[in-house]
Amino acid sequence: MIKIQLPKIDNFKTEYYNLIQPLVLERLRLLKISLSHLNDPDTVDDDDIGEVKTITKNIVDTMVKPKTPKSSFNKAVYKQKIRTYQTDAKEVIDVDFSKLIELTDYILDIGNDSLKTLIIGEPNLIKGFHDDLFASFDITERVSKDVMYEAFSYNFLGDEVKDFFYKKDISDYCSYCNISKAKHTNNPLTGKVVDQYHLDHFFSQVDHPMLAVSLFNLVPSDYVCNSANKGKLLFSDIFHLNPYISGFSRDLVFEPIFDEKEEIVALDLKIKCPRDSERWKQFIGDQDLRDLAPEHGNVNVFQLFGKYNDENILWQVNKLYKTYKRAARNDRSLHELLEMLEDGQDDRYENIKNWYEDAVRTRFHENEFGKLAFSKLNRDLLDHAFAIYSEKLGEEIVELLLSSYLPEKGGQ
Incomplete structure (x- = not known):
């Protein structure tokens, strides 16, 4: 998995917030009116009905079964339906509208930054903040949570977001x-x-x-x-890795498995972090082996072992790995590649990077892996081949390769 790298992240967040915040504020305003109507039908203002009738119907349809007809909350019958929507229902779920109104008021108050956090809060904090908000206002029922979706509806706001x-x-x-x-x-x-x-x-x-x-x-x-x-799996911070926080990086690498003819017959996804670490759980769940907890860990959920062990991918991998081996074993070519130029030591690093990107046509630096397919796989195999087959220059090559994972060179 590749970490998502947002360029000029502060500008990116500001631009997104300036686009989405007014839209959500308007939805919150309408939601509050609908909730107020349902909480006390005497507060209905005829001028508000046209803009809130759809939200009101959506809220009612989360509470009663069967759902109400499409025309149930048209302006002519709106007030009457507000008072009688439970009359013919076969099932009614009670909702504490006053709690939802309080929560809506709180989010509408720009001074507390709650809406800002919900829209552009840091990826490692938003879930906890969201859950704390519901807990603070004692919002526990599923139907009440569904009501709040009306203000943040991806169905309504999705076009702007996408x-x-x-x-x-x-x-x-x-x-x-x-x-x-x-x-x-x-x-x-x-x-x-x-x-x-x-x-x-x-x-x-x-x-x-x-x-x-x-x-x-x-x-x-x-x-x-x-x-x-x-699909509908519920992700958590414990058992799933969020690509806005981290990719696999060097904690999980692709390693080739060879047969007796030195052909690559499979790719292993080798976990390098401790068995009891948080990242281990995010990779494959609380298990020792892959696929034992298919709902936990990104490797399992996204079936990465199966995807990368496709026969066509393995065919390409064998061709690529042979290119790496030839380069690693050819000391003369490596000397020419790494030869010091006028600008000093950095040129040796740039020469390796340029050779790799020209030969393999994927990105060398981790922060650019998302730009081309198989970037992490190809880079992991390069590191593996040079660590094994490069002899006289092996130590220097490996050092140069590892240095590319430093943050200042483009690592996470």
Whole structure:
């Protein structure tokens, strides 16, 4: 998995907040009016009905079964229906509207920064903040949480959100698998969509409705990872790695498995971090072996072992690894590659980087892995080959390769 790297992150957050905040504020305002109507029908103002009747119907439909007809809350019958919506219902779930009004008022108060946190809060903090908000106002029932979704509805605000992400072109390939495209492009002549990716809600909209349009809860991904693999699984900070916080980096690497003819027959996903660490759980869950907890750990959820052990990928990997081996064993070529130039030691590093990107056509630096498919796989195999096969220059090569993972060189 690849960490999402946002360029000029402060500007990025500000731009997103300035776009989304007014839209959510307006939805919160309408939600409060609807809640006030349901809490006390005597507060209904005829001038408000037109803009809130749909939200009011949506709220009622979360509380009663069967759902009310589409025309139930039209202006002519709105007041009457507010008073009688429970009359013909076969099932009614009580909701404490006063609590929801208090929470809505609190979020509407810009002075406490709660809305700002919900929209652009840091990825490691937003879930806890969201849960604390519900706890502070004693919002525990599922139906009450569903009501709050009306203000943050991805169904209503999704077009603006997706348009923002698509224009920013955050990552060209899926952050979860680094195999499939996660890039939105239109035909410049017709405007028709050529490629379009998904935005996965890392924390479910069902359990965390007020994070439905949170910047760091929206992960560019492909269809398979988002729908077929993750589906309706509920992600957590404990058992799943958030690509806005970290990628696999050097804590999980691809290692080739060879047969007796030195052909690569499989790729292992080697975990380098301690067994009892938090990252281990985020990789494969609280287990020693892969696939024992398929709902826990990103390796399991996104079926990365199976995806990367496809026979076509293994064929390409064998060709690539042989290129690495030839380069690592050819001391003369390496001397020429690493030969000191006028600018000093840094040129040796740049020469390795340029040779790699020209030969392999994927990115050398970790912060650019999302730009091309298989970037992490190809880079892990390079590190592996040079560590094993480069002899006289092995130590220097390995040192140069490892230095690229330092933050100042483009690492996480």
